[in-house]
Amino acid sequence: MASLTLNPPTPSLSLSRCFPKKPTISCSFTSQSHKCKREYTSVMIVPTGIGAAIGGFAGDALPVARALSSVVDCLITHPNVLNAAMLYWPMPNALYVEGYALDRFAEGLWALQPVHQNRVGLVLDAGIEQELQVRQLQVADAARASLGLPVVEYIVTDTPLKVEKWVDPETGQSTGRIKHPDSLLRAVQTLMNRSKVNAIAVVGRFPDDDTDDVDDYRQGMGIDLLAGVEAVISHLVVKEFQIPCAHAPALAPLTMSLSLSPKSAAEEIGYTFLPCVLAGLSNAPQYMVMHSESTDKGCIVARDVDSLILPKDACGGAGTLAFARNGKNKPLIIAVEENETVLDDTADKLGLEVLHVSNYWEAIGVIAAHKAGIDPYSLRRNKILNIGCTPCMPVNGHSISRERAIS
The missing domain is CATH 3.40.50 (Rossmann fold)
Known part of the structure; x- marks a missing residue:
């Protein structure tokens, strides 16, 4: 194990943006506390x-x-x-x-600029079947009515995205691509221009797997075959537009499993994966390019x-x-x-x-x-040893001890 040196925190005036109304340096003196x-x-x-x-x-x-x-x-x-x-x-x-x-x-x-609220736009893949698309829209409406989330408008891509996924043979991790990325970017740009959204939820139609292909995952083993290309999709939007983005896959429901791992169960209790994405994006921080006018404004x-x-x-x-x-x-x-x-x-x-x-x-x-x-x-027990001594800098080619230097 590499040795560890714990340095005291470097003074900074920007962490308080997690709590905008609270000053960065909090100094209160009472008879009972000193912070x-x-x-x-x-x-x-x-x-x-x-x-x-x-x-x-x-x-x-x-x-x-x-x-x-x-x-x-x-x-x-x-x-x-x-x-x-x-x-x-x-x-x-x-x-x-x-x-x-x-x-x-x-x-x-x-830099990250915390916000109170984002205007969230929803992009639906044109490859999603009508019934499955309605399920996504019902989630959006439920989030607006029951949670008060600012999901302001949706758009359907002009071309099916055609999601492809696979496992990288060198690393063993899941990855993939979308065959029509321009269609996604056009949809995002339209929402930004028309509705002034500043966060994007994307729902792409993923190819349905045979039950055997996802059985390990449902048992709490193996890798998430969807996750790698989901990251590819969100990376594409964030890189192009510098706004928060997250993805939820659209899939046909799997047949019920009687031996489902608790670690995988959250994906089997509804028709979509969208609720957590809308909740996260609703107040995700905005991304500010460093050295711009905004990086000193609460970032x-x-x-x-x-x-x-x-x-x-x-x-x-x-x-x-x-x-x-x-x-x-x-x-x-x-x-x-x-x-x-x-x-x-x-x-x-x-x-x-x-x-x-x-x-x-x-x-x-x-x-x-x-x-x-x-x-x-x-x-920890016996982890603090006697303090060490660092020799002073050499003088005329000869190092001098600390004791001699201060005598």
Whole structure:
């Protein structure tokens, strides 16, 4: 395990945007309390379509996000963590950030601007059958009437998207493409121009699988065959328009299984996967290109991140590498051993300095200590050794000890 140096948080004036009405530096003095610390921000990543033991199924990393959000002041994570098909859980201090945007944020190219509300537009694939399309529209109306979500208009693409999916033979992760990406981009552009939407939900018609092809997934094993190309679709929109986007697949219902894994069950309790997407997009942060006029108006930037938590063998993503190479503003990076994936991008192979923990219980404990300004190793038995001594700089070719230097 690489050695870990815990640096005190770098002063910043931007984390308070998770709570716009609250000042960044909160200093209150009473007879019973003394609080003067900046807010603590953590990023949680579980990459899509890589068979993660936790987070590789139907929102099964959401309990981790809920627990983590109760410890940190601001949690930044992505749809794969927060989406659970028909289920979702509102967390006021969690930011729903699409994966491509999260990478650009980590690289310092984009900033996140929290909002109170987005105008959400819905794009439906022209390849969706009439009855299945009606089901999607009923979800949108239910979200508007029962949750008050600002889903303002929908559009059907002028050409079927023709979604294709497969498993990458080299990495073992799911991926894919859409044969008519221009049709999707035209639909998004029309909604933006006509209805002034600033967040996009996409529903693409996915090819139906034989039950045998998805049986492992329904049993809580293997990889999500849909997830990889879902990321391709949302990446395309976010890269082109710099607005929040998430995808929900349209599929014919599967026959009922009597031995369904709880990790996969959220996808089997309704006709669509759209509810969690509309809930997440309704107040997802806007993406601001750095150095634009808006980046100083209540934005969160990469240097505000205090910690990053991710699976042990999924450390090779662009966002993780950017955080790891962030110089003096590098966050504490925590790799969770229990969360295995089909990848083999470990910190050791990539030469990254991380803190390895056994499970998410330990990870959240480490983050609680880090937030409190405590060396996590001081909570373990015999992990704090005698303090070391660093020699002073050489003088005329001879190093001098610290004792001699101050005598």
